[in-house]
Amino acid sequence: MRLGGRMAAAAEIVADMDARRRPVADALKDWGLSHRFAGSGDRAAIGNLVYDVLRRRRSIAWRIGSNAPADLVIGAVLAEPSGSVERLAVALDGDRFAPALPDRQILDAFLNRDLDEAPDAIRADLPDWLAPRFADAFGADWIGEAQALAARPPLDMRVNTLLAEPEAVERELAPFEAHRSPLAPAGLRIDPIEGDRRHPNVQVEAGFQKGHFEIQDEGSQLVALLAGAGEGQRVLDYCAGAGGKTLALGAAMRNTGEIHAFDADRTRLAPIHDRLRRAGLANVEVHAPRDDLSPLAGTMDLVLVDAPCTGTGTWRRRPDAKWRLSEGTVAKRMSEQDGVLDRAAAFVRPGGRFVFVTCSLLPEENRDRVAAFLAKHPAFRVEDARALWRDALPGAPERYRTEKLGDGRGLLLSPGRTGTDGFFFAAMQRQGGG
Numbered sequence: 001m002r003l004g005g006r007m008a009a010a011a012e013i014v015a016d017m018d019a020r021r022r023p024v025a026d027a028l029k030d031w032g033l034s035h036r037f038a039g040s041g042d043r044a045a046i047g048n049l050v051y052d053v054l055r056r057r058r059s060i061a062w063r064i065g066s067n068a069p070a071d072l073v074i075g076a077v078l079a080e081p082s083g084s085v086e087r088l089a090v091a092l093d094g095d096r097f098a099p100a101l102p103d104r105q106i107l108d109a110f111l112n113r114d115l116d117e118a119p120d121a122i123r124a125d126l127p128d129w130l131a132p133r134f135a136d137a138f139g140a141d142w143i144g145e146a147q148a149l150a151a152r153p154p155l156d157m158r159v160n161t162l163l164a165e166p167e168a169v170e171r172e173l174a175p176f177e178a179h180r181s182p183l184a185p186a187g188l189r190i191d192p193i194e195g196d197r198r199h200p201n202v203q204v205e206a207g208f209q210k211g212h213f214e215i216q217d218e219g220s221q222l223v224a225l226l227a228g229a230g231e232g233q234r235v236l237d238y239c240a241g242a243g244g245k246t247l248a249l250g251a252a253m254r255n256t257g258e259i260h261a262f263d264a265d266r267t268r269l270a271p272i273h274d275r276l277r278r279a280g281l282a283n284v285e286v287h288a289p290r291d292d293l294s295p296l297a298g299t300m301d302l303v304l305v306d307a308p309c310t311g312t313g314t315w316r317r318r319p320d321a322k323w324r325l326s327e328g329t330v331a332k333r334m335s336e337q338d339g340v341l342d343r344a345a346a347f348v349r350p351g352g353r354f355v356f357v358t359c360s361l362l363p364e365e366n367r368d369r370v371a372a373f374l375a376k377h378p379a380f381r382v383e384d385a386r387a388l389w390r391d392a393l394p395g396a397p398e399r400y401r402t403e404k405l406g407d408g409r410g411l412l413l414s415p416g417r418t419g420t421d422g423f424f425f426a427a428m429q430r431q432g433g434g
């Protein structure tokens with residue numbers, strides 16, 4: 001397919017999503033099934049165009065003066081670093097599948113329009129109602145933070161140090177230009193892909209099959225590290241899901257002690273079994289949703305609540321969710337977070353640590369939930385999260401100074417601050433230990 005056909009396909013997919021309010025992954029998959037002639041290069045390029053539109057939909061619409069899917073795709077192509085009207089016109093010349101280009105004046109205006117003159121929420125590529133929430137979370141930097149959340153993400157991996165050395169995995173993945181992550185000690189990164197290619201499918205590499213590495217955003221690796229799981233400890237991962245954090249905790253504990261992995265949703269939990277096997281972890285007991293956990297009450301050194309949340313911190317990877325989120329959903333997640341915190345707290349032993357993590361950037365899902373929990377549970381005291389960061393990452397480069405990451409009652413990682421997905425981390429201690 002030439003660029004014109006790819007652009008037309010991307011516009012068709014965006015229109016389908018708009019009409020049926022469906023997730024991008026489903027829309028792309030359906031398009032692929034009904035267009036089997038499209039090769040993997042075409043699919044990658046079309047996917048990138050669709051994702052780029054979704055990440056920056058409002059700013060592109062403002063610059064091109066239209067919300068029509070075909071115009072948004074044209075805007076996404078022009079907004080690329082190498083975008084120019086001349087280059088686009090040459091690429092589409094004589095291509096009968098190409099979308100009709102708007103007037104030359106509109107295209108020129110797109111490239112010359114200064115986004116700094118747009119209303120704040122448009123510059124930030126956010127729905128209006130979220131702008132005050134981002135301002136609350138980030139203060140004066142909020143527009144830059146939201147813009148960083150609208151960029152393409154890297155592909156991050158965590159080396160399973162039980163089975164492999166980071167240097168060896170880095171060498172194995174050298175053909176993909178993988179390099180050590182800036183912060184996470186066992187992290188590797190493949191930078192965001194520019195243009196129409198996509199990240200390699202590293203899951204087919206021998207090292208992945210042998211459990212030498214997992215795909216995990218660096219922010220997720222960091223919050224697992226900050227939890228501070230130690231050798232020989234008893235740990236409960238209360239919202240274990242597919243086990244991303246469980247695996248990181250298990251490696252940190254060097255396969256000693258015991259980890260109890262629990263989740264209310266059997267389907268989400270299902271992949272954990274294969275992942276544990278591949279990673280060579282033998283210290284994890286997986287609990288089914290209806291299991292009786294009461295024998296564990298009051299006995300855990302560490303309880304991790306990686307809570308259900310809006311996922312606002314992951315919008316680089318799931319930009320369609322940005323436009324679907326509603327205030328009702330935020331309220332629902334808040335109430336789930338309160339419930340999960342209340343239940344999970346019962347498992348922390350006196351003197352033990354209780355860690356609350358979300359992949360949300362919204363203060364009401366983060367700071368406010370910790371405050372609500374502490375108000376109800378006087379036996380818990382918040383720990384200094386900045387001190388935990390300094391202890392866990394003594395060699396962190398100067399630009400990741402802790403005062404940029406939060407007030408100590410919690411840390412907020414973000415694409416702008418730490419180059420990671422957005423994550424909130426808070427640690428509390430149950431009083432009364434000997």
Ligand SMILES: C[S@@+](CC[C@H](N)C(=O)[O-])C[C@H]1O[C@@H](n2cnc3c(N)ncnc32)[C@H](O)[C@@H]1O
Pocket residue numbers: 238239240241242243244245246262263264265268306307308309336339340
């Ligand atoms: C953010 S995801 C967990 C991701 C996982 N820890 C990882 O690192 O891959 C949140 C999880 O909380 C689970 N969950 C929601 N409500 C719950 C509840 N009441 N009790 C336990 N788990 C719950 C969801 O099923 C979901 O798997």
